[in-house]
Amino acid sequence: MNERYEPVIGIECHVELKTATKMFCGCCNEFGGEPNTKICPVCLGLPGALPVPNRRAIEHIVTVGVAFGSTIAEFSKFDRKNYFYPDMPKDYQISQYDMPVAAGGSVKYWTEDGELRECRLTRVHLEEDTGKSTHAGSTDGRIAGSEYSLIDFNRAGVPLMECVSEPDLRSAQEAVAYLEALRRTLLALGVSDVKMEEGSLRCDANVSVRPVGSSSYGTKTEIKNMNSFRSVERAIASEVARQIAIVESGGRIEQETRGWDEINGVTHSMRSKEEAHDYRYFPDPDLVPLEISPAEVRRVTQTLPELPAQRFERYTARYSIAPRQTAQLIDNPALAGYFERVLALGARPAQAINFVLGDLSRLANETGVAVAESAVTPEYLSGVIALVEDRRITSKVAKDVLARCWHGEGAPAAIVEREGLARQSDTGALVPLVDQMLAAHPAVVADYRAGKQNVLGFLVGQVMKASRGTADPVVVKELLNERLSSG
Amino acid sequence: MPASNELLERSAAEIAAAVNERRVSAAEVTRATLERVVATEPNVGAYLTVLAEAALAEAASVDRRVAQGERLPLAGVPLAVKDNMCLTGSRTTCGSKILEQWIAPYTSTAVARMLAAGAIPIGKTNCDEFAMGSSCENSALGITRNPYDLLRVPGGSSGGSAAAVAAFEAAIGLGSDTGGSIREPGAFCGVVGFKPTYGRVSRYGLIAFASSLDQIGPLTRTVEDAALTYDAMAGFDPMDATSVQEPVEPAAPALRDDLHGLRVGIVREFDPGALGGAMDALYRAAYAGLERLGAELVEVSLPTAEYGVATYYLIAPAECSSNLARFDGVRYGLRVAGRDVRGMYDATRAAGFGEEVKRRILIGTHALSSGYYDAYYVRAQKARTLIADDFRGAFASCDLIACPAASCPAFRFGAKSDPYSMYLMDYYTIPMSLAGLPAISVPCGWVQPPDGNEPLPIGLQLCGPLFAERLLLGAAHAYERATNHRATHAPLAQRLTA
Numbered sequence: 001m002n003e004r005y006e007p008v009i010g011i012e013c014h015v016e017l018k019t020a021t022k023m024f025c026g027c028c029n030e031f032g033g034e035p036n037t038k039i040c041p042v043c044l045g046l047p048g049a050l051p052v053p054n055r056r057a058i059e060h061i062v063t064v065g066v067a068f069g070s071t072i073a074e075f076s077k078f079d080r081k082n083y084f085y086p087d088m089p090k091d092y093q094i095s096q097y098d099m100p101v102a103a104g105g106s107v108k109y110w111t112e113d114g115e116l117r118e119c120r121l122t123r124v125h126l127e128e129d130t131g132k133s134t135h136a137g138s139t140d141g142r143i144a145g146s147e148y149s150l151i152d153f154n155r156a157g158v159p160l161m162e163c164v165s166e167p168d169l170r171s172a173q174e175a176v177a178y179l180e181a182l183r184r185t186l187l188a189l190g191v192s193d194v195k196m197e198e199g200s201l202r203c204d205a206n207v208s209v210r211p212v213g214s215s216s217y218g219t220k221t222e223i224k225n226m227n228s229f230r231s232v233e234r235a236i237a238s239e240v241a242r243q244i245a246i247v248e249s250g251g252r253i254e255q256e257t258r259g260w261d262e263i264n265g266v267t268h269s270m271r272s273k274e275e276a277h278d279y280r281y282f283p284d285p286d287l288v289p290l291e292i293s294p295a296e297v298r299r300v301t302q303t304l305p306e307l308p309a310q311r312f313e314r315y316t317a318r319y320s321i322a323p324r325q326t327a328q329l330i331d332n333p334a335l336a337g338y339f340e341r342v343l344a345l346g347a348r349p350a351q352a353i354n355f356v357l358g359d360l361s362r363l364a365n366e367t368g369v370a371v372a373e374s375a376v377t378p379e380y381l382s383g384v385i386a387l388v389e390d391r392r393i394t395s396k397v398a399k400d401v402l403a404r405c406w407h408g409e410g411a412p413a414a415i416v417e418r419e420g421l422a423r424q425s426d427t428g429a430l431v432p433l434v435d436q437m438l439a440a441h442p443a444v445v446a447d448y449r450a451g452k453q454n455v456l457g458f459l460v461g462q463v464m465k466a467s468r469g470t471a472d473p474v475v476v477k478e479l480l481n482e483r484l485s486s487g
Numbered sequence: 488m489p490a491s492n493e494l495l496e497r498s499a500a501e502i503a504a505a506v507n508e509r510r511v512s513a514a515e516v517t518r519a520t521l522e523r524v525v526a527t528e529p530n531v532g533a534y535l536t537v538l539a540e541a542a543l544a545e546a547a548s549v550d551r552r553v554a555q556g557e558r559l560p561l562a563g564v565p566l567a568v569k570d571n572m573c574l575t576g577s578r579t580t581c582g583s584k585i586l587e588q589w590i591a592p593y594t595s596t597a598v599a600r601m602l603a604a605g606a607i608p609i610g611k612t613n614c615d616e617f618a619m620g621s622s623c624e625n626s627a628l629g630i631t632r633n634p635y636d637l638l639r640v641p642g643g644s645s646g647g648s649a650a651a652v653a654a655f656e657a658a659i660g661l662g663s664d665t666g667g668s669i670r671e672p673g674a675f676c677g678v679v680g681f682k683p684t685y686g687r688v689s690r691y692g693l694i695a696f697a698s699s700l701d702q703i704g705p706l707t708r709t710v711e712d713a714a715l716t717y718d719a720m721a722g723f724d725p726m727d728a729t730s731v732q733e734p735v736e737p738a739a740p741a742l743r744d745d746l747h748g749l750r751v752g753i754v755r756e757f758d759p760g761a762l763g764g765a766m767d768a769l770y771r772a773a774y775a776g777l778e779r780l781g782a783e784l785v786e787v788s789l790p791t792a793e794y795g796v797a798t799y800y801l802i803a804p805a806e807c808s809s810n811l812a813r814f815d816g817v818r819y820g821l822r823v824a825g826r827d828v829r830g831m832y833d834a835t836r837a838a839g840f841g842e843e844v845k846r847r848i849l850i851g852t853h854a855l856s857s858g859y860y861d862a863y864y865v866r867a868q869k870a871r872t873l874i875a876d877d878f879r880g881a882f883a884s885c886d887l888i889a890c891p892a893a894s895c896p897a898f899r900f901g902a903k904s905d906p907y908s909m910y911l912m913d914y915y916t917i918p919m920s921l922a923g924l925p926a927i928s929v930p931c932g933w934v935q936p937p938d939g940n941e942p943l944p945i946g947l948q949l950c951g952p953l954f955a956e957r958l959l960l961g962a963a964h965a966y967e968r969a970t971n972h973r974a975t976h977a978p979l980a981q982r983l984t985a
Contacts, residue, residue: 041593045813047586047694048573048595052728080809082855086828091812143828151817280855282864285699285806287728 005209005247007240008217009175010167011119013182015192016129016158016200017060023128023159024051024094031198035152043157045089050286053078057159058101059300060191061126062292064161065102066300067189067307068121076101076290078126082280087131087151095162097281100125101292107165108309109181111174114316114323116309119178120166129158155199161192167206167217172236175205176229184308184330196228205236208253209243218243219253223267225260235260239267311336319349325357335361338372345382351389355381359399363406376405383412396469397421425472427479430463433471434479437462448484456480492655495523496981499564499658499712503605506563507553513563517546517607520565524609524656526984532631533641533651535570536578537610549605559605560715560739566606567648567657569614572703573692574598577608581694582616582626582644585814585821585839595692596724597661597703604719609657612647616841617811618668618696620644621912624900625843633675634980636941639897642672649676649706654980659716660706665696666799667893667916669704670928674892674946677930677973679963680706681713684954685923686731688717689724695810697803698729700920708973710929710964714738717956733954741957742964747781749962751949752885755788757915762894766945769932770891773947773966776931777889780965787881787888791873795918796910798874801854801867802921807844808851814839846906875922882952887962891915892928892946896936919950926950929963930972942976 022029025042041049065072079097102124110116132155137147163182169175183194183201194201208220223239226232238260243253258267306314308330315326329336335356342352360371360381367374384401387393393401393416404415416422424430437459438445447455456477463476494502494511505511521539528534542565549563568574571581573591580586594602602608615625623631623646631646633639634654641650648660649672662669664682673680681704688703695701705716714737721735751774759770778784816822816835823838825831840848854863881888894914903909919926931947947966951959 044818046573046592046819047579047581047589047813048571048591048690048692049593050691050727050729052726082809082812084812084815084829084832086815086817089813089818091815092809278857280809280852280857280860282805282809282855282860285697285729286695 004212005244006212006214007170007172007236008167008208008210008220009169009171009236010206011165011169011175011178011203012206013163013179013201013203015161015163015186015194017057017161018190018192019054019056019060019159021054022157023054023057023126024157027157029158031193031200033154035150035154038154039156043089044153045091051094051284053287053290054159057126058290058292060159060189061101061124061161062297063189063300063304064163064186064191065105065124066297067185067304068102068105068107068124070102070105070121070124072102072292072297073099074292074294075099076292078284078287078290079281080284081127083277085130086149087133087153087156089131089153089156093127093130094284094287095127096125101290107178107182107185109174109177110309110312110323111177112323116313117174117177119168122164122166124161124163127160127162129155129160131156167208167220172233172240175236176233179203179229179232181309188305188308188333203232205232205239207236207239207243209240209247218247219255221253221255221267222257223260224257224270227262231260231262234265235267238265242267315349319353321349321353325353328357329353334370334372338378341378342381342385345378347382347385348389351385352381355385355398355402359402360406363403367406374406375408376402380405380412387412387416391423392416393421393423394469394472396464397423400469421468421470423472424467424470425475427475430467430471430475430479433463433466434476434483437466438480438483445484492519492523495519495565495658496655498709499561499707500709500715502564502658503560503562503715506549506605507558509553511563513546513549513553513605513607514543516563516565517542517609520607520609520657523984527654527656527980530632530637530980530983531634531650531654531656532629533567533612533647533654533656534610535580535582535613535628535647538574538577538608541577542607542609545602545607549607552605561601561659561719562605564606564659565609565657566601567609567612567651567660568598569645569648569660569662570611571614571618571663571694571696572598572661573694574608574611577611579611579694580628581618582614582628583839583841583844584627585835587628587821589820591692593692596689596726597720598692600720601659601661601716606659606719612645612651612660614647615644616844617694617807618644618663618665618701619807619843619847621667621671621909622898622903623647623672625841627841630900633897634978635677635943635976636897636939636979638939639899639943640675642675642893642897644668644672645680645706646672646675649673649678649680652676652678652706652708653978654984658708659712661703661716662706663693663696663701663703664916664920665700665702665803666920667913669706670916670926670946670948671893671912673706673928674930674944675897676706677944677976677978678706678708679710679713679927679929679967680704680892680946681717681927681960682920682925683717683721683956684731684925686729687721687735687925687954687956689727689730691724691726695806697806698810699806700799700803710927710960710967711739711742713927714742714960714964717960721956731954736957738957738960741961743961744965744968745781746777746962746965749782749887750785750885751777751782752785752787752881752888754792754881754888754890755786756790756792757890759891762891765934766891766895769934769945770947773931774889776970777966780969785885787885789874789877789881789918791870791877792918794870795874795921796914798867798870798921799913799917800850800910801863802871804847804851805854805864805867806851808848808855811840811844811848843906871921874918878918878922878924878952886951887955887959888950890948890950892948896934896943896945899938915948924950924953925956925959927959927963929967931966931970932972933975941979944972944976
């Protein structure tokens, strides 16, 4: 990237909220299904049908606002955004214009090296989703050249949250980190599935560039059609590069909407500012103003779960867990919960995290059973950790014991007892084993004596293996050193 | 007994009593009504669709319910439904080409409640296209004639329902009132037209013209019937977010015969002297009649009411421009092919909407567009608040307000060809609509027009504070009983049918 320019990025997200029913009618709010099977007069916009707001969706927005520290409007309203579009049943969208449910606040996100940053929010508001068009007969599925179009209204009227950020982001990576944090938070709040592939999270980016040190903004473009976090990153990087090239060559950036072309890796112009709609917003006369009481906001505040950013801070600062490992736990709430229970039983975070993300996660992958659902209860894991801490088993044996626990062989202490896996540090018991190994590998012994000291590790490993991991590696190493140098 | 024409000319209350007491069956009443419709329609043209089959099926069901011992407040009562209300399986056109073939797949709450009360849906009645007009002349699908003079309009937009009730083709007509669309045709057709408080009757299934103003109400031959209809329809509906939670006390038991203890406000700015000698005399007589019934007349002032029409013609078109966007040819109704989607929209809407609808969509689109919104829409909302405040002020010194329902009697077809003179027809009814108040028009006399042979009915408008339906209907009933103006002249349509 050209270091004389600074990108300025703001993100606008649309998130489908998880509710039993749609925003303004009783239809089931569920992804997919046979086309036009989750519809009624209201979400089809039939003549005479009227919207009735979904209280739960409003609560969700309040929850999101509270979580991000936004100001919750005591008095809010729905407005109509008027424009014609075939998959929008009423040819207006019920949205919020000048009185969003939540305003201000910020999303805390963290960079790859674990630094916590903040992106301010402009607003969070509630609206309804549109249907989906399919164009048939054209080669590329686009409307141009198609013979006819089909519309599925199952998605029409699904509650949609719009979340607009301030232009606080300074790189494509930051934009993605912001989106990750937003996604994690919404998941933690339980307000959405936030799946980009199912369209329950969609985002546009406002991008401009300016000379480093400048405090004013350059002309921005809005980037659409980004279908994954990866494409968000690529699209923004590409657009930043395009803008810098234009500015460098003395050109001017046009304010416009640009579409991301995933295949060719470029953005292309969709419509200019002049073509922008006049949405003729006005208060929806079918709906009464929304009142959100301070008591409701207090209730939401009190029932808020720990947010990913708070958890990130706690794990990295208090437990000294690496940012990458912390992120893994935050992305798997069940695993994080398991981890927390193990900690509550007295295990040290550094020990617990290694077992949870290492051995147990590997076993989970191999067997297709989630860690939290496995036979290794938090008590078992903390038991294993205690055995290692008390030097009653080696860390090698710990892995074996955990695998046995996983496969239902019982409690760790019982396994150790039954299988004779207790740590052996008694020299008397280990000497014969060491001697046996030296006798079995004369070539290696010769190598060692010729000066290849690094073969010692091999010999330690052989002794450990012969002892099924129970031998205390420190003692084994001492014995080997002793024997080899004396002989 | 077979249902005679005589029974059909009685009130809904009397028909329901006869059916409940099994002196006549709902089926008999329905068959007689359908015959009456066949005989009368060539002259009047109140209906766009007659629902003979549905009516007979509903009648059979009412007869079964009555036979099982149910007493239904509107048992077997023939009902005319304005064609902007949905009824499952019935064509619902709004008097527009764009919905000419549209069959409603669901039933509006108001109609459903009427059917639950035992009413029989005889048919869907003509109206100005999307309820925009004051004469029914803006219907794209038919002409409705005033039963008292077939050369004249029935008023509008609920002209079909008013004419059907006046010509005994139904005992109750459902109308919708946005700026006077029940009260004015009620006055023109010599029947009672009642607009409840905004939000009292659910709008679910009423095809919207202007959502913040639309209100369903009855057109009936008696105030008692209006009260019975109101009692059947009013009340909170979970399907309409603007329907009010306020409990509804039945109005029918509160009807009264005098106005003792009531202060009736006469609006200084609505001096009937402006309406010419004959109308002036009639209204002065009507006010005197209220006084004779025990009311104390007090002068009240509504200084901002004169801005009602201007205010209304910003708010109502603004809302309609958005409400009518959905008629785009994509999902239902008329579709006229175009080069692309845009072209299809344009061709469909150009062919589907009439002149007046297009005019209002244009006015409303302009009023909401960026750069004009504050000057038009926002200012109109402020004016609306001032008008409502004026009424609140007036009701501090009176219980009800009395004024004309319209500035003239029914006029001849084509007489109000310029839109603005038509807009002024609602001068006396619009302010109440803007304030959301309940108002009723009751026959208060007859005038002999210089350009016709038939005497024409005139309506007195009474208006009450928000949710004062009981008081309002009670007072209107007292006035109706004392004057009985309807009895003076039989409609020409009735004479022609006989």
